[in-house]
Amino acid sequence: MKPLMLQGHERAITQIKYNREGDLLFSAAKDSKPNVWWSLNGERLGTFNGHGGVVWCLDVDWQTINLITGGGDSSCRLWDLETGKNIATIKTNSSVRTCNFSFSAYQAAYTTDKAMGRPCEVSIIDTRTIDESISTQTPILKWEITDSKVTSMVWGTLDETIITGHEAGDLIQWDLRTGKKVHSIKEHTHQINDMQLSRDATMFITASKDQTAKLFDTSSMELLKEYKTERPVNSAALSPILDHVVLGGGQDAMEVTTTSTRQGKFDARFFHLVFEEEFGRVKGHFGPINSLAFHPDGKSYASGGEDGYVRVQSFDQSYFDYTFDYNRD
Amino acid sequence: MPVADDIQSSWADEVEIDQGALPPPSEVVENGLKIVTEYKYDNDNKKVKIVRTYKIEKRVVSKSIAKRKTWSKFGDSANDKPGPNPATTNVSEDVFMQFISSKEESQRPDDGELDGLKPPTSRVIFKCRTCQGDHWTLSCPFQHTELAQAKANEAAKSTDAKTATTNKYVAPYLREGGAGRGTSREPPGARRDDIAAIRISNLSNFAVEADLEDLVKGFGPVQKLYLAKEKSTGHCKGFAYVHFKFRADAAKAIQTLNGHGYDHLILNVEWSKPPQNN
Numbered sequence: 006m007k008p009l010m011l012q013g014h015e016r017a018i019t020q021i022k023y024n025r026e027g028d029l030l031f032s033a034a035k036d037s038k039p040n041v042w043w044s045l046n047g048e049r050l051g052t053f054n055g056h057g058g059v060v061w062c063l064d065v066d067w068q069t070i071n072l073i074t075g076g077g078d079s080s081c082r083l084w085d086l087e088t089g090k091n092i093a094t095i096k097t098n099s100s101v102r103t104c105n106f107s108f109s110a111y112q113a114a115y116t117t118d119k120a121m122g123r124p125c126e127v128s129i130i131d132t133r134t135i136d137e138s139i140s141t142q143t144p145i146l147k148w149e150i151t152d153s154k155v156t157s158m159v160w161g162t163l164d165e166t167i168i169t170g171h172e173a174g175d176l177i178q179w180d181l182r183t184g185k186k187v188h189s190i191k192e193h194t195h196q197i198n199d200m201q202l203s204r205d206a207t208m209f210i211t212a213s214k215d216q217t218a219k220l221f222d223t224s225s226m227e228l229l230k231e232y233k234t235e236r237p238v239n240s241a242a243l244s245p246i247l248d249h250v251v252l253g254g255g256q257d258a259m260e261v262t263t264t265s266t267r268q269g270k271f272d273a274r275f276f277h278l279v280f281e282e283e284f285g286r287v288k289g290h291f292g293p294i295n296s297l298a299f300h301p302d303g304k305s306y307a308s309g310g311e312d313g314y315v316r317v318q319s320f321d322q323s324y325f326d327y328t329f330d331y332n333r334d
Numbered sequence: 335m336p337v338a339d340d341i342q343s344s345w346a347d348e349v350e351i352d353q354g355a356l357p358p359p360s361e362v363v364e365n366g367l368k369i370v371t372e373y374k375y376d377n378d379n380k381k382v383k384i385v386r387t388y389k390i391e392k393r394v395v396s397k398s399i400a401k402r403k404t405w406s407k408f409g410d411s412a413n414d415k416p417g418p419n420p421a422t423t424n425v426s427e428d429v430f431m432q433f434i435s436s437k438e439e440s441q442r443p444d445d446g447e448l449d450g451l452k453p454p455t456s457r458v459i460f461k462c463r464t465c466q467g468d469h470w471t472l473s474c475p476f477q478h479t480e481l482a483q484a485k486a487n488e489a490a491k492s493t494d495a496k497t498a499t500t501n502k503y504v505a506p507y508l509r510e511g512g513a514g515r516g517t518s519r520e521p522p523g524a525r526r527d528d529i530a531a532i533r534i535s536n537l538s539n540f541a542v543e544a545d546l547e548d549l550v551k552g553f554g555p556v557q558k559l560y561l562a563k564e565k566s567t568g569h570c571k572g573f574a575y576v577h578f579k580f581r582a583d584a585a586k587a588i589q590t591l592n593g594h595g596y597d598h599l600i601l602n603v604e605w606s607k608p609p610q611n612n
Contacts, residue, residue: 026396047423
């Protein structure tokens, strides 16, 4: 497979996501312009110009009409996808670390960092009509996180809950009707870098700095599986068609030069979902992989790295032919 | 009397002018392919011609995707032409997934590759002079047999020779365990299976892999078949390589097939030559 290399960013990639139908690929980086690409040929559709600093997170609604981004310039922005115009800008007190539309896109959630004397906050906004008024709207729900800050977040089942992953490794499920904790578990010992839902949203996978990725049930928050590596995991994604998990990671960017030069530190690593065993690796990046996403058809995936490149790789036939050896007894 | 024509510019000047200007880029669309030709100067100030070939595909997609495909570009891409812009989109080299079959391999420590290069330390350094077993000569089971007498002298000699060689410096790549690394540096063509590889040329343009298989399958087990194909059309380029399992089968195939008529063409079959190192 010849991967497509997308070179639209000048700095490290922070997050990449496909839209629901998989024809568009969105990428955010530590430079100020998120990009959108046609996933089939890697042609760039446009850039979203407006942020004044690093863009930490982005999300696209299920109809591919709007995009939400959050960045280090203490703003959360909503964009019109067809024209690339900035519709609304929500000013926050500190930088926005995570933002996500709910499945129906009637609501969106964003979280801010604990910085500049401000606590970490989770805010839920109403996004049924997206226009300038959102800039001044007060969030429909907002609460403070007193202990370690939120580093990743996903929406739970039926848009009734959200699940936050924290710097200390905690996972908390919040009920949005009451704003209270439903479940709080601590299965990771270090920061949770990424959380992604399975195709049917019944499970989600976490990627943590403690060198593991773990699979949880979305509603009961029960730990299902664990994937161990020997390096911090920055991102993990679940295949929509096969029982496969892909993990990406590597050292922190600051530690890269001080460690062994052996190749393979920056590979995307494929694990079997059930057996928790690694079966394949794909090389490519010159630095740690920061974000991974499976194409919704499961026939390709994209990875964004610290080296600033996004690589879109379609799988060879050998990937689909591969079967995992195991005893049926 | 001949009248001298006005000399508009001397040929020497023309060469000068030529060097400054680049031929205009061209774009040709023909039978499903778009060929874009550009000229530019590389780092050494030499003129370089860049030819990019794009394949134009038609796909049936859902209405919503088709509508999005008509969106015009915006932001920093607003001025891009239709089609991928080489400044932001590139195709990189082929990357294949490496499958990990055994568990041990995946859990190998980081510098495991280098372990083989260290001189072996754990190996048994003593040897029975009588039977070359891993025990002292004193405890040899053949101690009091004829064998002991006969072997004693001979064995003593060979161990002397051995110690002489082990004391010598051995370059890392010649040491045991280093050999694995050494072979991996060889050019890919120099693999061992090449000894049973044959090259079939003057094949018809319409030959496909199945035809080739039919042709050679009678001679013996085949390890690998490779039919060279035109990238864009998928037609055969006229030659193929066949790797047999056994060299004898390959020889038989050459003998029978060389000069054999196939699809109105006479096949030319020979041993596959290792690629020339240049």
